[in-house]
Structure formats: structure tokens, C-alpha cells
Amino acid sequence: MRDPLMQxxxxxxxxxxxxxxLGRLEEARRRExxxxxxxxxxxxxxxxxxxxxxxxxxxxxxxxALGDPAEVGRELKQVHGGATRRDAxxxxxxxxLLGLSITVSLLLRAPxxxxxxxxxxxxxxxxxxxxxxxxxxxxxLLLAVLTLVAGSVVxxxxxxxxxxxxxxxxxxxxILCALIAVADDSPYxxxxxxxxxxxxxxxxxxxxxxxAAGWRGPLLGGLAGLSTTMILSLVVVSWASAAPFSRLDIxxxxxxxxxxxxxxxxxxxxxxxxxxxxxxxVGGLLCLGTMWGVEYxxxxxxxxSQGQTGQIWTLLAVGAxxxxxxxxxxxxxxxxxxxxx
Numbered sequence: 001m002r003d004p005l006m007q008x009x010x011x012x013x014x015x016x017x018x019x020x021x022l023g024r025l026e027e028a029r030r031r032e033x034x035x036x037x038x039x040x041x042x043x044x045x046x047x048x049x050x051x052x053x054x055x056x057x058x059x060x061x062x063x064x065a066l067g068d069p070a071e072v073g074r075e076l077k078q079v080h081g082g083a084t085r086r087d088a089x090x091x092x093x094x095x096x097l098l099g100l101s102i103t104v105s106l107l108l109r110a111p112x113x114x115x116x117x118x119x120x121x122x123x124x125x126x127x128x129x130x131x132x133x134x135x136x137x138x139x140x141l142l143l144a145v146l147t148l149v150a151g152s153v154v155x156x157x158x159x160x161x162x163x164x165x166x167x168x169x170x171x172x173x174x175i176l177c178a179l180i181a182v183a184d185d186s187p188y189x190x191x192x193x194x195x196x197x198x199x200x201x202x203x204x205x206x207x208x209x210x211x212a213a214g215w216r217g218p219l220l221g222g223l224a225g226l227s228t229t230m231i232l233s234l235v236v237v238s239w240a241s242a243a244p245f246s247r248l249d250i251x252x253x254x255x256x257x258x259x260x261x262x263x264x265x266x267x268x269x270x271x272x273x274x275x276x277x278x279x280x281x282v283g284g285l286l287c288l289g290t291m292w293g294v295e296y297x298x299x300x301x302x303x304x305s306q307g308q309t310g311q312i313w314t315l316l317a318v319g320a321x322x323x324x325x326x327x328x329x330x331x332x333x334x335x336x337x338x339x340x341x
Contacts, residue, residue, distance in 0.1 A: 011041060011059055014069045021073025033076055041066065071159075088269040090163035091223060092262035094148055094170035095230045099258015101144035102238045102251065105137035109241075110248055120246035145174045165213045165220055166265065169206065169228035176202045177235040210322070214329025221326030222280045223268060226287075229322045230261040233287040236315070240298045247298050257290065284323040291315055 015034050022030045041062045048058035066072060110121055152171035155164025210228065214221030234254050241251035261283070268279045295303075295312040303309050 010056070010063065011038065014041075014063050017069035018073040018076075021070045022076060037066075037072070037076075085270065087162045088266045091166045091227070091269050092265040093163075094151070094166050095227060095234065095265060096258045096262035097144055097147060098170065098174065098231060099234050099254045099256075099261065101140050102234065102258075103253075103255030105140045106238075106241055106248055106252055106254075108137035108140065109134050115248060115252075117249045119249075120244075121248040122246060145171075145178060148174055160212070162220065162223070162269065165209060165224035166227035168209045169224055170231045172202055172206050172209065173228055173231040174235070176206075177232070206322075207325070210326040211329050214326040215333045216330075217333070218327050218330030219276065221328070221330030222276060223265070223326075225323045225326035226268065226280055226283050227261075227265055229284065229287045229319050230265070232319060232322065233290045234258055234261070236291045236294050240294055245298050245302070250294060250298060260286075280323075280327070284320075287323070288316055288319050291319055 015038055018037065019030055019034050022033060041059065044062035044065070045055070045058040048061050049055060053061065063069075115121055148167060148171040151167040152164070155161060155167045158164065160168065206228065210221065210224050213224035234257060237254045237257060238251050240247040264279055264283045264286075268276050268283070271279065292312065295315065300309075300312070303311060
């Protein structure tokens with residue numbers, strides 16, 4: 001039972017604004033959320049009153065610490081599954097876009113008539129021999145990466161809506177993998193020190209995005225981690241086409257895999273909590289299994305000859321960390337939020 005003394009005009013207005021921002025959540029769930037937040041505000045206000053503040057000042061201080069009611073309502077709507085179909089489609093789009101762009105780029109380099117199944121597809125380049133296809137294919141990939149970057153910028157400007165975390169994570173991961181691919185053919189990209197700094201900055205950006213998503217709730221933490229790991233696995237699949245391996249038959253699977261990933265993300269965003277947990281596990285295992293399969297079937301013998309067998313475990317560890325970091329932060333935040341709300 002709420003303390004009538006705490007039912008100030010400011011509290012009523014705050015909770016009404018927050019409830020309006022909860023949008024299309026079912027009425028019973030909205031009332032439950034509003035009651036919970038109201039209780040947290042009253043508890044914090046009582047604690048502030050014990051420190052000497054007046055009743056009205058303590059409630060205003062508690063509401064100020066929690067934040068703008070409309071923004072709090074929008075965040076809680078996302079945390080508790082109030083996503084629209086538009087949110088789901090936008091969240092699924094980066095994986096589909098990157099996967100299809102990889103496949104289209106490879107088909108421009110080597111038509112299906114030249115494709116070898118189960119072995120290397122040798123493609124020769126020279127004057128009048130597939131040069132145009134190679135240039136256009138690179139342009140397709142570049143356009144996809146630029147689209148991901150532009151989408152992530154838009155999402156940041158809009159204060160990272162639910163779908164924004166998939167775009168931000170995809171953009172950072174795509175840029176990081178592109179830099180690794182470029183540097184692979186030379187001793188370093190700029191200089192050893194600058195290369196390390198670039199990687200550190202990108203990893204910090206990735207960690208910040210996953211941490212911010214998780215802090216807003218396990219749903220967003222899981223979505224950000226799953227989508228980012230999916231992008232990493234698509235990039236690993238595309239690496240199978242690199243010389244001297246030239247396994248275009250494997251790399252072409254990026255398109256169908258991107259469509260599958262998009263479907264999983266759509267189901268994750270629109271589903272109830274039980275479905276999200278199942279899809280997080282299934283999607284995560286699919287990503288890790290895909291990376292392991294490509295590494296083992298394409299690169300393993302070469303890595304043995306180069307003494308680089310530890311890289312496959314490093315890659316899987318990175319994928320597992322991306323999958324779990326956001327949800328772990330989300331559950332920790334969920335535990336701590338009543339204490340700091």
C-alpha cells in the first residue's frame with residue numbers, strides 16, 4: 001500500500017507521462033511497471049527525507065535521479081518486449097544486408113557456371129577477364145559497409161532505439177574485420193602502434209555498445225550480442241573465398257545464412273521471453289558452429305603448417321564473449337536497478 005503522503009502532484013504527473021510512453025504494452029503489464037517504478041521512487045524519497053529533505057523536495061530529487069519520464073517509459077517498453085514489427089524488421093536488416101552483399105559480390109567475381117563444389121574455385125583476373133566483375137563486387141561490399149555505418153549513425157542520433165544496437169554492432173564489427181583483412185596482406189595498416197590503437201578503440205566501442213544495451217535490459221543485451229556475433233560469423237564465412245583457399249562454395253553460403261540470421265533476429269525481437277532465451281541459445285550455437293566449421297574445413301591444415309592452431313579457439317572465445325557480455329550486463333543491471341532507481 002502506498003503512503004498517501006507520497007502521492008504528490010509531481011509523482012502523479014511523472015507516472016502518467018511514463019505510462020503513456022509505454023505505448024502498446026498490455027494494460028496489466030503497464031500497471032505493474034508503473035506500480036513498481038512508483039514504489040522505487042517512494043522508497044528513494046523516504047531515504048532522502050531521512051537525510052533532512054522535505055517530502056516534496058525528496059520526491060523531486062528521486063524523480064530527477066531516475067530521469068525523464070518519457071525516456072524511462074520508452075526504455076522500459078523495449079526492455080519488457082514492447083517492440084513493433086518495424087523495430088523487428090530494422091533489427092534483422094544488417095545481417096541480411098551483409099550476407100546478401102557478400103554472396104552477390106562473389107557471384108560477380110565467379111558466375112555459378114565456374115563454381116567448384118568441394119574444392120577451390122580458381123578465378124583468373126586480367127585485361128578483359130572478370131576485372132569488371134571484381135570491381136563491381138568490391139563496390140557492392142563497400143556500399144553495404146557504408147550503409148551499415150550510415151544506419152548506425154542514424155541510430156545514435158536517435159539515441160539508440162531497439163533496432164539501433166544491431167546496426168551499431170554490425171558497423172563496428174564490419175569495419176574491424178575489413179581492417180584486419182586489409183592489414184593481412186601487409187606488415188601493418190598504418191604502423192604497429194597505430195594499428196593496435198585502432199583495434200583497441202574499435203573494441204572499446206563494441207564493448208560500450210554491448211554494455212549500454214545490456215544496461216537497458218537483458219532483451220537489448222541479448223539482441224546486441226547475438227546480432228554482433230552473427231556479423232562476425234558472416235565475415236568468417238566470407239574469408240573462405242580468400243586466396244589461396246578460394247572456397248567460393250562455402251563463402252556463397254553467406255547470403256542464405258544472412259537470411260536465416262535475419263529470421264532469428266526477427267523472432268527474437270517479437271517473441272516472448274521464453275522464445276528469446278531459446279533463440280539466443282540456438283542462434284549463438286549456430287554462429288559458433290559456423291565459425292568452427294569454416295575454420296576447420298578451410299583453414300585448419302594451413303594453420304597447422306603455420307603453427308597458428310590457437311587462432312580458432314581465440315575466434316570462438318571472442319564469439320562467446322560477444323554473445324554473453326550484453327545479457328550478463330543486462331541481468332546485473334536488472335538486479336541493481338531497484339537499488340539505484
